[in-house]
Amino acid sequence: MMSRKVPMVLVLTCLGWAGCTEGGLEMKEGGRAPGKILTVDSAGDSGRHVTLELDLNDKVHMVYTDMTNKALKYVTQSSAGFAISTVDDTCLDCSYSSMKMDAANEPHVIYYNGSNKTLTYAYRNQGKWLMEPIEWGQGTGMGAQLLIDESGSLHALYYSGDGYLKHAWRVLRSPSQLAQIKRDALKAAKAKAIAKARRDRKKGGASSKVVVADPPVGLWGNERVDKANGSEKVQISFVRQPNERLAASYFHWSGLSSELRLAVQGEDGQWGTEVVAFERNPGKSSALYFTSTGEPRMIFREARKDRLVLAESSMEGWKITALVSKAYNLTLAHDATHNLIVAYEKMDGQDPRKGHLCMAWRKSGLWTHFVVDPGQGSGSYLSGALTAAGVPIVAYFEERNKTLKIFIGE
Numbered sequence: 001m002m003s004r005k006v007p008m009v010l011v012l013t014c015l016g017w018a019g020c021t022e023g024g025l026e027m028k029e030g031g032r033a034p035g036k037i038l039t040v041d042s043a044g045d046s047g048r049h050v051t052l053e054l055d056l057n058d059k060v061h062m063v064y065t066d067m068t069n070k071a072l073k074y075v076t077q078s079s080a081g082f083a084i085s086t087v088d089d090t091c092l093d094c095s096y097s098s099m100k101m102d103a104a105n106e107p108h109v110i111y112y113n114g115s116n117k118t119l120t121y122a123y124r125n126q127g128k129w130l131m132e133p134i135e136w137g138q139g140t141g142m143g144a145q146l147l148i149d150e151s152g153s154l155h156a157l158y159y160s161g162d163g164y165l166k167h168a169w170r171v172l173r174s175p176s177q178l179a180q181i182k183r184d185a186l187k188a189a190k191a192k193a194i195a196k197a198r199r200d201r202k203k204g205g206a207s208s209k210v211v212v213a214d215p216p217v218g219l220w221g222n223e224r225v226d227k228a229n230g231s232e233k234v235q236i237s238f239v240r241q242p243n244e245r246l247a248a249s250y251f252h253w254s255g256l257s258s259e260l261r262l263a264v265q266g267e268d269g270q271w272g273t274e275v276v277a278f279e280r281n282p283g284k285s286s287a288l289y290f291t292s293t294g295e296p297r298m299i300f301r302e303a304r305k306d307r308l309v310l311a312e313s314s315m316e317g318w319k320i321t322a323l324v325s326k327a328y329n330l331t332l333a334h335d336a337t338h339n340l341i342v343a344y345e346k347m348d349g350q351d352p353r354k355g356h357l358c359m360a361w362r363k364s365g366l367w368t369h370f371v372v373d374p375g376q377g378s379g380s381y382l383s384g385a386l387t388a389a390g391v392p393i394v395a396y397f398e399e400r401n402k403t404l405k406i407f408i409g410e
Contacts, residue, residue, distance in 0.1 A: 024321065024322035024323060024324075025310065025321055025322070025323055025367055026367065027323075027324075027360065027367040027368065027369050028366070028367065028368045028369070029368075029369050030361075030368040030369060030370045031370065031371065032370065032371050033359055033370035033371065033372045033392075033407065033409060034409060034410040035372075035392075035407055035408050035409035035410045036407070036408055037372075037373055037405055037406070037407050037408075038082075038405065038406050038408065039403060039404070039405055040062065040075055040082050040084075040395070040403075040404040040405060040406055041064075041066070041073070041075070041082075041084060041403065041404040042401065042403045042404075043066075043068070044066065044067065044068025044069065044402065045066070045067035045068045045402040046064065046065075046066045046067070046068065046073065046402065046403065046404050047064050047065075047381060047395075047396070047397035047398070047402070047403060047404030047405070048064065048065045048067060048095075048381050048397055049064055049065045049094075049095050049096060049097045049111075049381060050062060050063070050064040050065075050097075050381050050382065050383050050395045050396065050397060050404060051063050051064070051097055051098050051099045051383045051395075052383040052384065052385055052393065052394070052395035052406075053099050053100060053101045053107070053385065054101070054385045054387060054393070055101045055105040056101075056103070056105055057105065058387040058388055058389075059076070059077050059105070060075075060076070060077040060082075060393065060395075060406070061074070061075065061076055061077070061099065061101060061107055062074070062075040062099075062383075062395050062404075062406075063075070063087065063097050063098075063099045063107070063109050063111075064097065064381075064395075064397075064404055065094045065095060065097065066094075067402075069089065070089070070091065070092045070093075070094065071086050071087075071088060071089040071091065071094060072086070072087040072088045072089075072091055072094035072097060072109070072111055072122075073085070073086060073087065074086070074087050074107065074109070075404075086129075087109060087111075087122050087129050088111070088113065088120075088122065088129070088131070090113075090115055091111065091112075091113040091114055091115055091120075092113075092114040092115045093112065093113075093114025093115075094111055094112070094113070094114065095111065095112045095114070095141070096110075096111060096112040096119075096141040096142060096143065096144040096158070097109060097110070097111035097112075097144070098110050098111070098144050098145050098146040098156075099146065100146045100147065100148045100154075102148060102152065103152065106123070106124060107123070107124065108121070108122075108123050108146060108148065108154060109121070109122045109123070109146070110122075110134065110141075110144050110146045110156050110158075111141070111144070112140070112141035112142075112144065116136070117136055117137060117138050117140070118133045118134070118135070118136045118137075118140075119133075119134040119135050119136075119140050119141035119144060119156070119158060119168075120132070120133060120134060121133075121134055121154070121156070121170065121218070121220065130216075130217075131216075132170075132216040132217070132218050132219075132220065133216075133220070134156060134168050134220045134222070135158075135160060135166070135168065135220070135222060137160060137161035137162065138161050139159070139160070139161035140158065140159070140160045140161045141158050141159070142158065142159040142230035142231070142232070142234055143157075143158055143159055143230050143234040143235065143236040143250070144156060144157070144158040145157045145158070145236060145237065145238035145248075146238075147238050147239070147240065147246065149240065149244065149246075150240070150244045153169065153170065154169065154170040154218075155167065155168065155169050155170075155238070155246060156168040156169075156220075157225070157236065157238040157248050157250075159228065159229070159230030159234070163227060163228070163229055164224045164225070164226065164227055164228065165224070165225045165226045165227075165228040165230075165236075165248075165250055165263070166222050166223065166224055166225060167222065167223050167225050167246070167271070168220050168221065168222040168223075169220065169221055169222075170218040170219070170220050171218065171219050171220075171221060172217060172218055172219075173215070173216075173217060173218065173219060178214070178215055178217065181215040182212060182214065182215055185212045185215065186210065186212050189210045189211075189212050190210050193210045223271075225248070225263050225271045225273070226250075226252070226261065226263060226271070226273045227252075228250060228251070228252040228261065229252055229253045229254070230250075230251075230253065231253050231284065233284070233329075234250075234251065234253075234284055234285075235284065235285040235286065235287075235329060235330065235331075236248060236249060236250040236251070236286060237249040237250070237286055237287045237288040237298075237332075239288050239289065239290070241264070241265075241290060241294070242290055242292075242294045243294070245264070245265040245266070245267070246264075246265040247262070247263065247264045247265065247288060247290075247296065248262070248263045248288065249261070249262055249263075249276075249283070249286040249287065249288035249298050249300070250263065250283070250286065251282070251283030251284055251286065252283075253284075257278070257281055258278075258281045258282060258283055258284065258303070259275050259276075259277070259278045259282070259283065260275070260276045260277045260278070260282040260283030260286060260298070260300050260311075261273055261274065261275055261276060261283070262274050262276050262288070262296060262298070264296075276298060276300075276311055276318050277300070277302075277311060277318065277320060279302075280302040280303065280304040280305050281302065281303035281304050282300055282301070282302050282303070282309075283300050283301070284301055284303060285300060285301040285328075285329045285330045286298055286299070286300035286301070286330075287299050287300070287330060287331070287332035287342075289332065289334055289340070291338070292338065295312070295313050295314075296313045297310065297311065297312055297313070298310070298311040299311075299323060299330060299332055299342055300330075301327055301328075301329065301330060305325075306325065306326050306327060306328070306347055307322060307323070307324060307325045307326070307327055308323040308324045308327040308330055308342065308344060308360075309321060309322050309323055310322075310323050323342070323360065324342075324344065324346075324358070324360055324369065326346050326347045326348075326355075327344045327345070327346060327347065328344065328345040328346075328347050328352040328355055328379075328380070329344055329345055329352075329379070329380070329381075329382065330342055330343065330344040331343050331344070331382045331383050331384040331394065332384070333384045333385045333386045333392070334386065335386045335388070335390055337390070339361075339362060339363045339364070339386065339390055340361075340362050340386070341359055341360070341361050341362075341384055341386060341392045341394075342359065342360045342361075343357065343358070343359045343372065343379070343382055343384045343392075343394045343396075344357075344358055344359075344360075344379065344382075345357060345358075345378070345379035345380055345382070346358045348376075352377075352380050352399075353376075353377045353380065353399040353400075354376055354377060355376075355377065355378070355379065355380070356371065356373060356374045356375060356376065356377075356378050356379065357371075357372040357373040357375075357378040357379035357382070357394070357396055357407070358370065358371055358372060358379075359372050359392065359394065361392065363390070372394060372407050373396070373398075373405070373407065375398055375400060376399070376400045377398055377399025377400045378396060378398045378399075378400075378405070379396045379397070379398075380396075380397055380399050381396065381397040382394060382395065382396040382397070383395050383396075391408070391409050391410065392407070392409040393406065393407065393408050393409065394406070394407045395407075
């Protein structure tokens with residue numbers, strides 16, 4: 001499948017358009033967010049690139065980078081607290097991680113492996129983590145997001161090193177294909193071993209037994225969604241539409257300015273794209289969701305104003321409304337009743353390492369703003385979720401102590 005462009009729709013910005021609201025949404029101040037804050041990992045520099053997911057029982061799962069040990073870590077919640085294990089301790093730069101839980105409450109993870117410059121997929125089999133390559137290339141994997149579709153198939157969205165936003169999907173090999181691949185690998189390895197043994201015998205050496213690893217169960221294909229450049233710490237969004245086809249919000253960075261874009265997969269599997277906003281350097285952080293009637297909504301950051309805004313699609317175009325000010329990033333979560341949370345780091349000056357964690361919570365159509373953690377540098381990396389009962393949970397990195405923490409609301 002090849003990507004395609006659709007005509008650009010009307011873009012509403014805050015430069016004289018009646019459809020844009022500078023004053024912002026009405027939001028009540030709620031003070032300190034009710035709930036508790038727990039430390040998950042305080043050993044060394046832990047918690048960057050954190051992703052939080054809830055399984056079907058609302059049990060917490062997280063994946064994150066351990067910079068001290070140059071490893072990718074996985075955390076599960078237990079009655080005794082948090083159990084931490086290692087996904088990959090060879091990745092060196094274990095960045096751009098994303099995770100989803102399947103119907104069997106098993107984790108699926110993608111991340112960039114800096115040791116071999118490969119966007120990698122990891123999953124568990126009988127308690128052991130197994131890996132599959134998705135795509136190789138310097139810079140490949142920025143903004144990586146993982147998604148599981150209604151059939152249980154895996155999809156990834158990411159920027160590649162050659163300047164494209166790409167969609168990758170996993171195809172399972174059949175048992176007969178796996179057996180043939182292993183036979184071919186064994187045959188090639190034996191031929192190589194025989195040649196080596198002949199050389200070794202001349203030198204007085206002995207031949208060794210030939211062993212080959214099992215081939216990867218899955219094979220990843222990919223396609224180009226759009227010509228687009230990412231950047232460090234870009235936050236894009238990858239979701240299922242109400243019709244179960246895929247959609248994404250993302251940005252294109254030209255070096256001086258940026259555009260926020262929407263990509264929607266059509267019935268024929270082709271991608272259509274449009275520009276949502278282009279003023280005030282929008283879109284380095286964005287989150288996409290859909291209303292009950294199937295209308296797309298985005299919350300994104302305008303870098304030149306350091307604020308989060310809401311973009312609503314209508315027949316007239318995109319209406320942009322201010323949401324919160326002094327925002328550095330965001331994570332969005334919503335439930336089936338269309339309640340949602342937007343957690344973000346509120347900046348104190350221009351240094352995000354001095355900001356603190358806040359949350360805007362829309363419940364029953366009303367917005368309330370809370371301070372989650374006033375600690376300096378709380379939230380420079382963050383990921384959130386809502387439980388089935390509508391309880392907000394936010395995992396975040398605290399810059400000051402290089403610590404992974406979690407907020408569990410009430």
